[in-house]
Amino acid sequence: MLLKVKNLHKIYKSGTHALKGVSFEVEEGEFLVVIGLSGSGKSTLLRCINRLIEPTSGIVEFQGKDITHIKGEELRLAKMKIGMVFQQFNLIKRKSVLSNVINGKLGSLGTFESILEKYSDDVYQEAYRCLDTVGITDKAKIRADALSGGQQQRVAIARSLMQNPKLLLADEPVASLDPATSNSVMQYFEKINKDLGTTVICNLHFLSLVRRYATRVIALRAGEIIYEGAPRDIDENWFKTIYGEEAEEVEIR
């Protein structure tokens, strides 16, 4: 078992109870998709897993080890094995694509070395390999903010690949992209999942994408898991339970 989440709660300072006892497990090699309405707690869940925010209570076990209570160096080592991709890409705009990708490696580079930005050839080769995986080696020297949204997201994926992650978290990675680009970016996640064997947990909005890429689905509503199962089992009824009576499915190809 790669990841075990046990009875996770998150209460924000504002008093919002965003996660109300979420538990699930993820096997190695899975492509788990989390769905749910806006505000149902999807982002909160991912951020609690890699400790971008602190869960209020509950346990996250990664590779058989509790990572909710570790600190300092130990936490840093755990973070290095978990990659994350964001909706807003979160690249350093003024830096080149290549430096952005190398940023993913910082955890295993020395502080001094990384400040001088004098990296060994191995690091550069690895960065080019990661860029190759997402198919944009030709853009390596260009400033990150000169790329289109889809290209920026691929750079962000390459950055997380630099970590050699065991687990890749993606928080609505295609929500700010158009349908065609969405599909192409999702295909890179699929490729990483299948070829490199990286486990993926991904928040998504569109059910058509979910059906196409997920091996398993979890649905959240108001901070609780209300559905867990295969994507093809989400029928009309489940859809209405998850998204509410008024919702209608839209296709995205």
Place this chain on the structure above:
Amino acid sequence: MIKEPELEIHPQNFIEENKKREHKYNLYKAILLDIFFVFYSILVVQRAIYYKFFLDLRELPFSWNEIILLFIISVIIGASWAISRTSLSCKLFGIAKENKTTKWSVEIFAWFLFDITFIAGWVVTKISIVGLFSSEGLQGAERLFSALFHPQFGIFDDALFAMIETIYIALIATLISIPPTLLISFFTARNLMKENKITFAVYYVLRIILNFVRSIEPLIWAIIFSVWVGIGPFAGMIALLVHTIASNAKLYSEAIESIEEGPVEAISATGANKVQVVWHAVVPQIVLPFLSFTIYRWDINVRMATIIGLVGGGGIGTMLMQYQGLARWREVGLIILMIAFVVWVMDYISAKIREAIY
């Protein structure tokens, strides 16, 4: 599917409690502020208006006993007023009762405060319309202005040299300020320091020191340093340096506080350490604003360097002071002309550079 677990977490209570606590703090603040308002009114009415204006005393009588007595009276009035929830401060902190008494007392007292402050200001400034338009005064002004508009170009080369000195003093102060300012600004950026108690303490102490240093004008720093290292350009430069570090550290750290959080999160999620996060996610976002602040500061420092010269900080200001002391107004005229020109040019250049880098 998972059942709701029994956990003792009640967000509603949490919010309620916060509200209550805030209410209590606001009341304390209101009490203090009201005491201050009342004490201030009593002192101003007694000292500035009664003693100075009506009795026209030269020496104001002063006794600690009297002040303490007045203070105790203010405490009683102010506190009971605030606790009755009808005072001006209660209104300001949003905890006042909504009724006629509050409305009247707040309105009347606010006007009263404004009026006595204005009257006291008038009395203290010794405003005199007669002085401004007396024929003797007007003649003096005419003589002065006609000299200023006929500048004496005989001292042009000396003045030019002094001007260059001033520009260099400003430039060196600005350049040397950069590394310490950078370093300090990271320790005074709230978003970088808030997580941990120790770093937050450092943040807090540094902020207080900076505020203190900044609140002392460069002119006063120049006086201090001219005693310390002797009158001259060096004293002027250090004075500017100290003030530049303190002011720019604040601007820099505000720039750090307003960066995009996303890239910072993304880099720290990769397992990078704190120094790496700052260097690779924070620094690239602040280089441009920092450059722009620094150039602007050079511009400000040229102006300040002239003023500092007046108290012995070297450069054109010192020269201006000397000729002013000799009442040689035509030379003074030339110097003022040169200062105005340089300030205008610097202003223009720094604006252009700042435009270019954005």
